[in-house]
Each structure stands twice: as C-alpha cells, then as structure tokens.
Amino acid sequence: MSESLLFSPTTVGPLSLRNRIVMAPMTRCRAVHANQANALMAQYYAQRATAGLIVTEGTATSPNGAGYVRMPGIWSQEQVDAWKPVTKGVHDAGGHIVVQLMHTGRVGHRHNLPKGAEVLAPSAVAAPGEMYTDAAGMQAFAVPRAMTSSEVETARDEFVSAARNALAAGFDGVELHGANGYLIEEFLSPVTNLRDDGWGGSVEKRLRFPLEVAQAVAQAIGGDRVGIRLSPYGASVGMTAYPEIDETYQTLVARLVATGIQTVHLVDHSSMGAPEVPSALKRALRLAWPRTFLVCGGFDRLSAEAELSEGRADLVGFGRPFIANPDFTTRLAKGLALTAADGTTFYTSGPEGYTDYLTA
Ligand SMILES: Cc1cc2nc3c(=O)[nH]c(=O)nc-3n(C[C@H](O)[C@H](O)[C@H](O)COP(=O)(O)O)c2cc1C
Numbered sequence: 001m002s003e004s005l006l007f008s009p010t011t012v013g014p015l016s017l018r019n020r021i022v023m024a025p026m027t028r029c030r031a032v033h034a035n036q037a038n039a040l041m042a043q044y045y046a047q048r049a050t051a052g053l054i055v056t057e058g059t060a061t062s063p064n065g066a067g068y069v070r071m072p073g074i075w076s077q078e079q080v081d082a083w084k085p086v087t088k089g090v091h092d093a094g095g096h097i098v099v100q101l102m103h104t105g106r107v108g109h110r111h112n113l114p115k116g117a118e119v120l121a122p123s124a125v126a127a128p129g130e131m132y133t134d135a136a137g138m139q140a141f142a143v144p145r146a147m148t149s150s151e152v153e154t155a156r157d158e159f160v161s162a163a164r165n166a167l168a169a170g171f172d173g174v175e176l177h178g179a180n181g182y183l184i185e186e187f188l189s190p191v192t193n194l195r196d197d198g199w200g201g202s203v204e205k206r207l208r209f210p211l212e213v214a215q216a217v218a219q220a221i222g223g224d225r226v227g228i229r230l231s232p233y234g235a236s237v238g239m240t241a242y243p244e245i246d247e248t249y250q251t252l253v254a255r256l257v258a259t260g261i262q263t264v265h266l267v268d269h270s271s272m273g274a275p276e277v278p279s280a281l282k283r284a285l286r287l288a289w290p291r292t293f294l295v296c297g298g299f300d301r302l303s304a305e306a307e308l309s310e311g312r313a314d315l316v317g318f319g320r321p322f323i324a325n326p327d328f329t330t331r332l333a334k335g336l337a338l339t340a341a342d343g344t345t346f347y348t349s350g351p352e353g354y355t356d357y358l359t360a
Contacts, residue, residue, distance in 0.1 A: 005020065006021060006308060012053065013224030013225055015053070017052035019329065022054070029347040030044070030349055035060060035070075035071060035114060036082035037072050037083045041072070041086055042085040044354055046086075049090045050328075050330060051328070053172075054095060057071075057072065060104070061073075061161075062158040064119070065102060066104065066112070067109060068104060068131075069134050074165045080169045083166075098171055101176055102182055103158070103184070104182050105120070105121045105192075106125065106126065106186060107237050109141070120147050120151060121144035121145075121146065121147065122147060123195055126143045127238045129141060152199050152209060155183065156209065160213075163220055163221045174221070174225065174226055175228065176214060178228045178231075180237070180239075184210050185230075185231070185234075187206055187209035189239060193206050203244055207252050210252060211256070214228060218260045226261040230266055232246075232249045233275045235269070235273065250281070264289050265296065265317065266285060266293070268296075272298075283312075286311075293312075295312065295315075295316055304316040324338070325338050334360075
C-alpha cells in the first residue's frame with residue numbers, strides 16, 4: 001500500500017497537526033445549563049482528541065444566535081470559563097480544537113432562545129417545517145424579524161467578540177459557520193436574503209456580510225486561526241440552489257483570499273440527501289484557494305486518501321463516524337470495524353449515545 005497521506009502530519013497556520021483527519025462539527029445538544037459547556041462535553045471531546053483537529057459543534061455567538069435547544073454559546077465570560085476544561089482536555093491529549101462560531105439566524109424558536117433574545121434573519125422569510133424545543137416539542141418555524149442595518153453590524157461584531165472569547169477559552173482558532181442555512185448563508189442566498197439595502201439585492205451585496213465577518217474576525221484574532229465552512233447546493237432547512245450559485249461561491253472564495261483567513265471547509269452533503277456539489281465547482285474553489293482546503297461529507301479511508309493524493313484537499317473531515325467511534329482515528333489506521341451510531345441519541349441530553357461508546 002502506498003504511503004498514507006491521511007496519517008501524515010501537516011500544518012494549518014500556526015498549528016502542527018499529527019494527521020489530516022478532522023472531526024467535523026456536530027451539534028449534540030448537551031449544554032443543558034445556560035448554553036454553557038460542561039464536564040460531559042469535555043469528556044466527549046477529549047475521547048476524540050486523536051483526530052488531527054476537532055471542530056466543535058456549532059456554538060452561538062449571541063443569544064439571538066442560539067436557536068437550537070441546549071446549544072452551547074461563547075458570548076459571555078461564564079461560557080468562556082466553561083469551555084476551558086474542554087480545550088485543556090483536548091490539548092492534554094495532544095490534539096487541537098477550534099470552535100465553530102454559529103448564529104442560527106432564522107433557524108430558531110423562542111422556546112430555545114435565552115430570555116430576551118429574538119429570531120432575526122436578513123429577511124422575514126420563515127424556514128419550512130418544524131424544529132424541536134424542550135418546552136413544547138416540535139414547533140413550526142416562525143417568521144423571523146428582518147434585521148435593521150445596525151443589527152446586521154451588531155451580528156458581525158458578535159462574531160468578532162466570540163472569536164476573541166474563543167482564544168481566551170483556549171481554542172486554537174475558530175471556524176465561521178457559513179454553511180447549512182444559518183445566518184451567514186442566509187445573507188449569501190437569494191432564497192433567504194430579499195434585502196435591497198447595502199446587504200442584499202445583488203451577488204456583490206449578498207457577499208458583504210460573510211466577507212465583513214471574515215475580515216473583521218481575521219483582523220481581531222489573526223487570519224491564520226480562522227476558517228469558514230461553506231455548503232453550496234446544500235438543502236438544509238429550506239436552502240436550495242439558485243441560478244447564480246456557482247458565481248456566488250466562486251466570487252466569495254476569491255474575495256476571501258484577501259481577508260487572510262486560513263481555511264476553506266467545503267462540505268458536500270450528497271451523502272445525506274442533498275444534491276451533489278458539481279465537481280467543476282469543487283475544482284474551481286480548490287484552485288482559487290491558496291491556503292488550507294478542507295473537505296467533508298461521506299468519506300471513508302479510501303476516498304479520503306484519494307482526495308489528498310489527487311490534490312483535491314489538504315485535510316478531510318469525518319462527521320458521523322466520530323459519534324460512535326471515539327477512537328475513529330485508530331480504527332481507521334488499523335482497518336478495524338466501525339460501530340454504527342444510534343441516531344435516536346444524536347440530540348438528547350446526558351451521556352447515553354454520547355460518551356458511552358467504547359473504544360475498539
Ligand atoms: C448529529 C449531527 C450534527 C451536526 N451538526 C453540525 C453542526 O453543528 N455544524 C455543521 O457545520 N455541521 C453539522 N453537521 C454536519 C457534519 O459536520 C458533516 O458535514 C456531515 O455529517 C457529513 O459528514 P459525514 O458523512 O462524515 O458524517 C452535523 C451532522 C450530524 C450527523
């Protein structure tokens with residue numbers, strides 16, 4: 001067998017990773033108290049620290065951005081302190097960890113949000129369907145309130161303070177959640193952005209929020225500690241493709257180069273039922289990106305090695321396999337069988353289906 005690239009060390013900005021395996025961000029809803037991380041979460045991440053890099057679950061930048069039930073946040077000092085044992089546990093085990101900064105935008109419900117928070121989005125366009133709340137079970141998505149331009153600026157600034165908080169909590173960096181239909185993608189897409197002010201109305205203006213967030217966060221904490229996750233052609237919570245989608249992502253990635261951010265994380269959710277990201281678009285984005293290119297979605301050992309050896313990526317993310325295989329990295333290296341994850345405990349609270357999966 002030819003030499004493994006997946007298990008070879010690499011660098012990402014200032015970080016020296018021991019392999020090119022990334023644990024993909026996964027919401028697990030275990031932050032049962034006040035949107036704070038806790039000892040159970042610290043155990044979960046430390047168990048998985050043999051990944052070269054962990055990207056945490058989506059973590060709210062603001063009370064308005066904490067639309068999911070039991071979702072952690074990183075806007076307050078208490079939350080920063082609560083994350084410290086998580087980052088320490090991963091570092092003590094020789095791993096690296098960045099936090100995924102997420103504002104849920106229209107994908108929220110008042111029952112899930114902290115007191116006084118509000119479901120805000122670029123435009124008053126409700127997501128289709130329902131979401132789970134602890135207080136009242138499944139609830140239809142409400143029509144979000146369209147942000148004023150000063151609220152847009154506030155949301156941008158909340159990403160910046162959350163990024164500063166991330167470093168204070170001991171994270172190695174941040175990933176901006178620009179994927180899966182949340183606030184950043186809601187600005188990008190004409191499906192959810194119907195604005196006709198400076199933040200919408202043309203491809204150029206729809207790019208403004210993602211670019212300003214990336215620029216401001218890079219300025220605040222150093223671009224080499226910043227990445228962004230993108231999901232063109234994603235079908236999460238009502239997102240759909242649109243005629244100028246390729247142009248939108250190609251222009252976005254080309255413009256992101258100047259912000260100095262380190263990583264573009266491209267996710268293809270065709271393994272989860274979304275349309276495939278056209279390979280021409282993947283190629284164009286990869287070619288346009290001069291720094292770390294991370295891909296994710298449906299990979300196994302063979303396809304991940306091919307992705308690296310054929311130059312389509314520098315790092316490969318794995319999501320679901322990490323849920324039921326805390327030692328996924330070792331199992332992959334040794335060719336050991338993988339345990340199947342139990343989907344019924346993905347978003348419950350407590351250790352069951354979270355920290356109680358065994359190593360091989
Ligand atoms: C339980 C679960 C929670 C997820 N939560 C997030 C999230 O918080 N942020 C995100 O960007 N993607 C999230 N995803 C998507 C994963 O990061 C990943 O892209 C997806 O699972 C495809 O990769 P895989 O085929 O290796 O599982 C989630 C996926 C699962 C299964």
